[in-house]
Amino acid sequence: MKKVFLGMFALAALAACSPKQDAQQDQVETATETSSESEAEETRMTFPADxxxxxxxxxxxxxxxxxxxxxxxxxxxxxxxxxxxxxxxxxxxxxxxxxxxxxxxxxxxxxxxxxxxxxxxxxxxxxxxxxxxxxxxxxxxxxxxxxxxxxxxxxxxxxxxxxxxxxxxxxxxxxxxxxxxxxxxxx
Structure with missing residues (x-):
């Protein structure tokens, strides 16, 4: 989760310094990475407490x-x-x-x-x-x-x-x- 927030922060910093097209591409890549991480977490089993x-x-x-x-x-x-x-x-x-x-x-x-x-x-x-x-x-x-x-x-x-x-x-x-x-x- 920290990686997602750090990624979003980095994305915002890049958007301020990059042309609009590059910032949009970064957002698409970040969204794809976040989606893949979420899908991996969803496939993990959740177990009850001992x-x-x-x-x-x-x-x-x-x-x-x-x-x-x-x-x-x-x-x-x-x-x-x-x-x-x-x-x-x-x-x-x-x-x-x-x-x-x-x-x-x-x-x-x-x-x-x-x-x-x-x-x-x-x-x-x-x-x-x-x-x-x-x-x-x-x-x-x-x-x-x-x-x-x-x-x-x-x-x-x-x-x-x-x-x-x-x-x-x-x-x-x-x-x-x-x-x-x-x-x-x-x-």
């Missing part, structure tokens, strides 16, 4: 989902193979989460670590989520994770930069999950 169940046994993050109909995370590889890009509801144990903000968590699927991120960076999980059971809804994919991202995630998880850079020297094909809603049990 909440806790009445008996304090569960916390809800992102879109409100329930635990009914969730399949075990061990089934994710088969679900990706049969329905790529399809939204699924799965449950399993959280291994760890980002210790800076709670902006991601990891879970084990078979012998592979799966990184869970949250739609539009729109919600987070508590920093003490590791070891708890979670049910989540979203889309699972296989993607290549860059060395920079692997190092960043390791540091978010508490590893030193030196350790992370020594451990991650090549990109890696990873199982990822983009969640729109998460329920954490045993709060």
């Amino acid at each position: 909440s806790v169940s009445s008996d304090s046994s569960m916390s809800f993050h992102g879109m409100r989902i329930n635990t009914e109909g969730a399949v075990d995370i061990a089934e994710i590889p088969a679900l990706i193979a049969s329905n790529p890009g399809q939204a699924i509801k799965v449950s399993g144990k959280i291994d760890a989460c980002c210790q800076a903000k709670g902006c991601w968590m990891t879970m084990t699927v078979g012998d592979q670590e799966m990184r869970v991120k949250f739609q539009d960076y729109g919600f987070f999980v508590p920093l003490n989520s590791g070891g708890k059971m979670a049910t989540m809804e979203g889309v699972a994919t296989l993607d290549t994770t860059s060395v920079d991202d692997l190092v960043h995630y390791a540091m978010d998880g508490g590893m030193s930069q030196e350790e992370a850079e020594a451990k991650y020297t090549e990109p890696r094909l990873d199982l990822n999950f983009l969640a729109t809603g998460v329920v954490i049990e045993d709060m």
Whole structure:
């Protein structure tokens, strides 16, 4: 929003110093940029505030989902193979989460670590989520994770930069999950 106001201020300053035709062109460009920014904001999901169940046994993050109909995370590889890009509801144990903000968590699927991120960076999980059971809804994919991202995630998880850079020297094909809603049990 500040950029829009600064842009409008700059536009007004240019209009005072520029011929009328140049000022009109600047206004059209500014209006187009503002429109594009507004459209991008409109496509982002808006999530409700985090909440806790009445008996304090569960916390809800992102879109409100329930635990009914969730399949075990061990089934994710088969679900990706049969329905790529399809939204699924799965449950399993959280291994760890980002210790800076709670902006991601990891879970084990078979012998592979799966990184869970949250739609539009729109919600987070508590920093003490590791070891708890979670049910989540979203889309699972296989993607290549860059060395920079692997190092960043390791540091978010508490590893030193030196350790992370020594451990991650090549990109890696990873199982990822983009969640729109998460329920954490045993709060």
